[in-house]
Amino acid sequence: MTRPDRRRVRTLALALAGLAVVGAAVVAVALNGRGGSGPSYVALGDSYTAGPLIPRQVASSGLCERSTQGWAEQVARAIDASSFTNASCPGASPANVTGAQVLGAETHAPQVDSVHPSTRLVTISLGANDQHVFTGLIEGCASVAATDPQGSPCRDHFVSGGDDTVADKLRQTRAQVVSAVQAVQAKAPDAAVVLVGYPRIVPAQGTCEALPFAAGDYAYVDRWEHGLNAALASAAAGTGTAYVDTYDGSAGHDACAGAAAWITGKDGTATSASYHPNLAGMTGVAKIVDTYLQDHGLAGR
Template sequence: MRVLPRIRRILVAGTVAAALTVASPLAAHAGTTTRALPAHPRYVALGDSYTSGPLIPLPRLDPVGCWRSTGNYPARVAYALRAASYTDVSCGGADTTDMTASQSVPLGSNPPQFDALRPDTELVTIGIGGNDFGVFGSVISDCPPLRAGDPTGNPCQRHFTVDGVDTLRQKIDQTRVRVADVVRGVHQRSPQARVLVVGYPRIAPESGTCPAVLPFADGDYPWLNGIEEYLNGALASASADAGADFVDTFPASYGHDACAGTAAWINGQSLSPTAAPYHPNAAGMAGVAAVVVARAGA
């Protein structure tokens, strides 16, 4: 997920879905393209900050501005699968355009993530899409200030609805096309690879609220869950269209949302010494890694 300017300043100084009871319509298109994964695969991880793991111990410095952790889910997947080789080029703030272009980050730049792909790469995980068209960033920046004026209503949903159309869902539909293109680009560069597109774990609870942790209006929680579920559905659809397997982390993260206290996989609004605001913590990375490993072995 893109680190917003306010959050990025905090990080440099030191360093949203299951309330809806039906699946996203896009998820109905999800299929499988499972191929056997060799033992000890040559593994490359691509993605944004939900992959890189900002502030989760211990940080890597290549470059420091990507906030890439040695304890993120790719590192855990590589260890669990006893990967023959492992390259993690995920980077905080990345979107699909950063697969083929250098990404400017604090104190340096991250090369195009596709540069890590090789013809003999055998496993690729992709965790991308939340930053495209500013979807997650818009939610995090625009929603909390609206709570004060309507704490029990749904001011953020109304804010993003124009002429009866949810503009964030429109952007997610465009993201689906981009992610499918990313998958195709991986296949072109690494034709032997099993490709796994990793979805986003839940941020908000299925029911209830915790405004001190997630400072959104009460009525916006179901909508926020729906936005995240719709994004995951778009990723599933893109995976099926382009020949990848989708790793759905949303069900496994039930009961581990940001409101779950010590069971949370996701940090809330406050900066933690071991997790960035609105980002996974170490437990979340371990949980996502378990789902990825299980899917890789399917």
């Protein structure tokens, strides 16, 4: 197994990590060694926020593998945040906003512990790992592709008797996200809370070696991502918070887009985990989020 392969397996294994009770603190930092003029900002999220393997990794983040070039880190610099805390961690689900997360020998405190009454901006990008859907679906679709390369064996596996088990889980995801938002609102009632969706993974048309799915399963995975983002948008509407759509803005940058891809495919690298955003993806998402914050007057609270 090559080094990138070992890292890919490690990253996917982290997505299956369980929950625990005792927590370890996440330290807030002042950007550039000083407080900026922008809001006090806290980012909650999973690996799509943390940026595992993307240089430079924050040594103190341990197995949470946060990058200094993750989209939330870039947004914090763009808005000149007076303070910034990144509580994101690979494998995190909405339940980890209020419940601790165990990764190997490390126990990470509930992400909401990083939010304080003085916090003025909180971004939340969670949901893909709820009930282990992301890993189960992506790995599952890849593992069964050879059984019917031109069909949809993955969809056939998850849809039984007309019941789509993945869609059923997404309904629960919405409720989990609503609970997470409410926990944040309770701790920081004056903060602007912004839910951030996931960027496009599969192309609108065609297939590619980077995504080893059966031809008919590309549409199924895309339908799942639409459902996930719809659940986040609905949770935002139900809690009176904002929602940033990164799916439409990442059109043409899916994992099959070659040099223009924002998402790395199955073959992870030393600087990007498989099926995760690369540096270009983090920068692209950061620009979308920053533009939204600026346009809606949320960057200078």
